[in-house]
Amino acid sequence: xxxxxxxxxxxxxxxxxxxxxxxxxxxxxxxxxxxxxxxxxxxxxxxxxxxxxxxxxxxxxxxxxxxxxxxxxxxxxxxxxxxxxxxxxxxxxxxxxxxxxxxxxxxxxxxxxxxxxxxxxxxxxxxxxxxxxxxxxxxxxxxxxxxxxxxxxxxxxxxxxxxxxxxxxxxxxxxxxxxxxxxxxxxxxxxxxxxxxxxxxxxxxxxxxxxxxxxxxxxxxxxxxxxxxxxxxxx
Numbered sequence: 001x002x003x004x005x006x007x008x009x010x011x012x013x014x015x016x017x018x019x020x021x022x023x024x025x026x027x028x029x030x031x032x033x034x035x036x037x038x039x040x041x042x043x044x045x046x047x048x049x050x051x052x053x054x055x056x057x058x059x060x061x062x063x064x065x066x067x068x069x070x071x072x073x074x075x076x077x078x079x080x081x082x083x084x085x086x087x088x089x090x091x092x093x094x095x096x097x098x099x100x101x102x103x104x105x106x107x108x109x110x111x112x113x114x115x116x117x118x119x120x121x122x123x124x125x126x127x128x129x130x131x132x133x134x135x136x137x138x139x140x141x142x143x144x145x146x147x148x149x150x151x152x153x154x155x156x157x158x159x160x161x162x163x164x165x166x167x168x169x170x171x172x173x174x175x176x177x178x179x180x181x182x183x184x185x186x187x188x189x190x191x192x193x194x195x196x197x198x199x200x201x202x203x204x205x206x207x208x209x210x211x212x213x214x215x216x217x218x219x220x221x222x223x224x225x226x227x228x229x230x231x232x233x234x235x
Contacts, residue, residue, distance in 0.1 A: 004159075005025065005212050005213070014217065014223050015042065021223075021229070026136075032064075033066075041090070046097070047097050055085040056104075059108050060105055061135070081122065089130070099133060102122075118138075119141075121185060127151065135151050135152070137155050138155075155209070158213070160214075162178075178206055183228075
């Protein structure tokens with residue numbers, strides 16, 4: 001089985017149609033978008049469709065949608081992340097479910113690839129909240145290496161984003177950074193999970209076995225992509 005995850009509760013209009021097509025969801029929890037009401041709506045949808053529930057915390061920066069590194073002291077960032085994660089955890093448990101994983105968002109996610117202090121802080125925070133939680137991590141990252149002996153991790157790949165040869169993502173502003181062709185994405189997902197390979201934007205083959213694969217809900221044709229993946233991967 002291929003675990004397909006999607007970032008939801010971010011103000012998109014297709015959440016209700018996307019949720020049945022995935023196996024894991026990452027719920028925005030107030031840092032880059034959302035509040036208790038949007039979280040509760042997403043959790044109810046996830047429980048209805050038996051989708052694993054994850055918190056999707058970020059820098060507390062709704063103005064930039066969590067896509068910029070902001071100047072914030074480490075203790076304050078920790079406090080914000082804890083509040084965001086607990087919001088999803090408490091609502092999920094109140095509705096009869098269980099929080100499954102944590103996936104950082106945006107600039108924070110990218111920074112954890114190389115920032116040791118912030119990676120350690122997040123790992124310790126997740127352990128404090130629930131050491132059984134799974135932490136979604138990028139490949140070849142500091143947070144992955146530090147977390148492996150402390151938490152269960154899931155190495156995440158992106159079905160709809162292009163990679164540089166060093167496993168960093170091609171900036172969204174660059175040509176070819178976001179992928180849309182559903183047949184190419186299907187082939188890519190199968191290669192990522194079954195063969196442990198992905199081809200960078202410059203043609204280099206990268207080797208990495210992925211545990212979970214993300215399709216972004218704000219990719220223009222995300223609904224079409226996920227419907228196609230659901231059909232083909234289950235056939």
